[in-house]
Amino acid sequence: MKKSEALMTTPTEQSVKVSNVKDILTYLAAQFPACFSLTGEPKPLKIGIFQDLAHRLQDDATVSKTQLRQALRVYTSSWRYLESTKEGVARVDLDGAPGDVIDASQAEHANKVLDESKAKAAEKRKAKIAEAKAKQATVAADKPAYKKMPNKKAPSPSKSTKVHQKPASAVETVTQPAPSLQKASAEHVVVGGKVLLKLGQSPMLATVLEIHKDDVTVQLGSGMVIKTRQDSLYLA
Known part of the structure; x- marks a missing residue:
C-alpha cells in the first residue's frame, strides 16, 4: 500500500x-x-x-x-x-x-x-421601541382620513303599494376560541431554541439567548431582546 x-x-x-x-x-x-x-x-x-x-x-x-x-x-x-x-x-x-x-x-x-452589558442592552431595547413607534406614527400619518358619506334616504313606498318585509333575523356572533398554549418546561427551554412569548393577546416567536435560573433572555424576530421568566414561555 x-x-x-x-x-x-x-x-x-x-x-x-x-x-x-x-x-x-x-x-x-x-x-x-x-x-x-x-x-x-x-x-x-x-x-x-x-x-x-x-x-x-x-x-x-x-x-x-x-x-x-x-x-x-x-x-x-x-x-x-x-x-x-x-x-x-x-x-x-x-x-x-x-x-x-x-x-x-x-x-x-x-x-x-456585567453592568455595562446590561446598560447597552437596555439602550438597544429603547432604540427598538422608539423605532417601532416612529414607524407606527409614519403609517398613521400616511393613512388617508376616512370621510363619512351621508346616508341616502330610501324612497318611501306609495300608499297603494303594499310592502311585505320579513323581519331581519338576528345575526349570531361566533367567537373563535383562542388557540391553547402549552407551557414550556425547563427541558424545552434551551439556548438557541424556539419558544413562544405572549405579549398582549398574541404569542410571538422568540429565540432563547441566555438562561439564568428562572430568568430567560430571548430575542424576537424584530431583533428586540427581552428578559422574562421561564413560566412566561410556551412551546413553539
Missing part, C-alpha cells in the same frame, strides 16, 4: 466541522462537561484556558483556534458567566479541577462589565 493511500480517510471517518458559536459551545460542553455548561450557573474558567484547549484539540479538526477564541469570548461575556465570577470562587481547568481563587479586583471587573 502506498503511503498516500494509507493517509486517506473515508468521509465517515472525518470530523464534522462546526460553523457557529452555539454549535462550538455545545461541542465544548460535550467534550469537557466538568468545565463548560450550557445551562445553570457556570464555573469560572482558569486563566489561560485557551492554550489548554488549543493543546487538547490540536488534532481535532472540528474547530479551529479562531473559532475557539470567538466561542470563549462569547461564553465569558455572557451575563450568567459574569454573575458567577464572584470573589472567593475557584476557577477550574478543562477537567473541572479547582485552581486559582477569584480575588476582589477580578470580581469587581466582572461586575462592571
Whole structure:
C-alpha cells in the first residue's frame, strides 16, 4: 500500500466541522462537561484556558483556534458567566479541577462589565421601541382620513303599494376560541431554541439567548431582546 493511500480517510471517518458559536459551545460542553455548561450557573474558567484547549484539540479538526477564541469570548461575556465570577470562587481547568481563587479586583471587573452589558442592552431595547413607534406614527400619518358619506334616504313606498318585509333575523356572533398554549418546561427551554412569548393577546416567536435560573433572555424576530421568566414561555 502506498503511503498516500494509507493517509486517506473515508468521509465517515472525518470530523464534522462546526460553523457557529452555539454549535462550538455545545461541542465544548460535550467534550469537557466538568468545565463548560450550557445551562445553570457556570464555573469560572482558569486563566489561560485557551492554550489548554488549543493543546487538547490540536488534532481535532472540528474547530479551529479562531473559532475557539470567538466561542470563549462569547461564553465569558455572557451575563450568567459574569454573575458567577464572584470573589472567593475557584476557577477550574478543562477537567473541572479547582485552581486559582477569584480575588476582589477580578470580581469587581466582572461586575462592571456585567453592568455595562446590561446598560447597552437596555439602550438597544429603547432604540427598538422608539423605532417601532416612529414607524407606527409614519403609517398613521400616511393613512388617508376616512370621510363619512351621508346616508341616502330610501324612497318611501306609495300608499297603494303594499310592502311585505320579513323581519331581519338576528345575526349570531361566533367567537373563535383562542388557540391553547402549552407551557414550556425547563427541558424545552434551551439556548438557541424556539419558544413562544405572549405579549398582549398574541404569542410571538422568540429565540432563547441566555438562561439564568428562572430568568430567560430571548430575542424576537424584530431583533428586540427581552428578559422574562421561564413560566412566561410556551412551546413553539
